Amino acid sequence: MTTLYIVVPCYNEQEVLPETSKRFLAKLKALIDGGKITDSSRILFVNDGSKDKTWDLIAQYHEQDCHFSGLKLSRNRGHQNALLAGLMTAKEHADCVVSLDADLQDDINAVDEMLAKFEEGCDIVYGVRSSRAKDTFFKRTTAVGFYKFMRALGANVLENHADYRLMSKRSLDALAEFSEVNLFLRGMVPLVGFKFATVSYVREERFAGESKYPLKKMLSFAFDGITSFSVKPLSIITSIGFIVFVVSILAAVYALVTFILGHAVSGWTSTIISLWFLGGVQLICLGVVGQYIGKIYNEVKRRPRYIIEDFLNQ
Numbered sequence: 001m002t003t004l005y006i007v008v009p010c011y012n013e014q015e016v017l018p019e020t021s022k023r024f025l026a027k028l029k030a031l032i033d034g035g036k037i038t039d040s041s042r043i044l045f046v047n048d049g050s051k052d053k054t055w056d057l058i059a060q061y062h063e064q065d066c067h068f069s070g071l072k073l074s075r076n077r078g079h080q081n082a083l084l085a086g087l088m089t090a091k092e093h094a095d096c097v098v099s100l101d102a103d104l105q106d107d108i109n110a111v112d113e114m115l116a117k118f119e120e121g122c123d124i125v126y127g128v129r130s131s132r133a134k135d136t137f138f139k140r141t142t143a144v145g146f147y148k149f150m151r152a153l154g155a156n157v158l159e160n161h162a163d164y165r166l167m168s169k170r171s172l173d174a175l176a177e178f179s180e181v182n183l184f185l186r187g188m189v190p191l192v193g194f195k196f197a198t199v200s201y202v203r204e205e206r207f208a209g210e211s212k213y214p215l216k217k218m219l220s221f222a223f224d225g226i227t228s229f230s231v232k233p234l235s236i237i238t239s240i241g242f243i244v245f246v247v248s249i250l251a252a253v254y255a256l257v258t259f260i261l262g263h264a265v266s267g268w269t270s271t272i273i274s275l276w277f278l279g280g281v282q283l284i285c286l287g288v289v290g291q292y293i294g295k296i297y298n299e300v301k302r303r304p305r306y307i308i309e310d311f312l313n314q
């Protein structure tokens with residue numbers, strides 16, 4: 001029989017945890033009673049340096065029922081790092097691990113189908129949301145644009161899949177070989193390979209509390225995803241350089257011809273506009289190149305991606 005660990009990263013989730021723990025435990029118990037998973041299966045809450053009572057709640061749940069485990073990171077490291085910490089810890093105790101958010105947006109009932117696919121021999125089962133009707137219009141359109149853009153840039157990401165997925169122990173062992181510091185798990189997991197399947201579910205609204213991904217974080221996450229998986233922005237810069245160069249030659253020819261014809265292009269306006277335009281283009285390009293250098297800088301330092309302060313597991 002399978003031992004399942006459900007990994008749930010939590011950052012300031014005290015409003016949702018009481019409900020989340022209740023629903024997840026009911027699911028786990030149903031699976032255990034149904035003979036689908038072993039009694040050593042656990043729900044592993046990862047406390048990502050929360051400032052509220054999240055960790056106290058997790059410790060309390062663990063006291064009350066041994067099916068709850070808790071992992072405490074030494075400080076806030078962000079969703080992706082917290083998730084990785086949970087996955088890497090869980091894989092030492094489980095045959096397969098399901099990851100999902102604490103806010104009840106991901107429907108826990110999809111786990112049944114994920115487990116069935118796992119039993120059929122799939123190593124990775126992706127949860128794909130069947131509709132985004134519950135998301136805000138803004139989130140929906142930006143997400144569609146993001147996936148299109150990612151694919152155009154050659155990065156292989158599954159559309160409408162967040163981090164709700166099942167992974168087998170051996171696929172997690174393979175994931176552990178990826179040592180990058182800039183984590184973008186939904187881009188990394190497909191690189192692992194193995195047999196995979198998808199399961200669709202309806203994504204709900206956040207149960208309570210606020211999204212921990214405000215626009216600024218979302219944009220930097222998207223940009224991180226792109227620069228982690230594609231160097232196409234660099235070739236785009238080269239193309240921009242060529243285009244500007246060709247345009248400037250045409251402008252030079254035009255200026256020369258009018259000069260020869262006797263009416264020189266006069267002007268402060270044209271000079272200033274082209275100066276500023278080119279300055280802007282150059283700064284943007286320099287910024288993109290800088291982003292890559294910044295990434296290299298972060299990667300070469302090889303700092304730990306997370307530090308574990310406490311692990312409650314029985």
Ligand code: UDP
Nearest residue numbers: 009010011048078079082101102211212213
């Ligand atoms: N999260 C985390 N660390 C952070 C931010 C978020 O562990 O620094 C967790 C959060 O508790 C939740 C999940 O990541 O379980 C997804 O966050 P959220 O629901 O706020 O993002 P959204 O669904 O709005 O994209």
Ligand code: MG
Nearest residue numbers: 101103105206
């Ligand atoms: Mg959420």
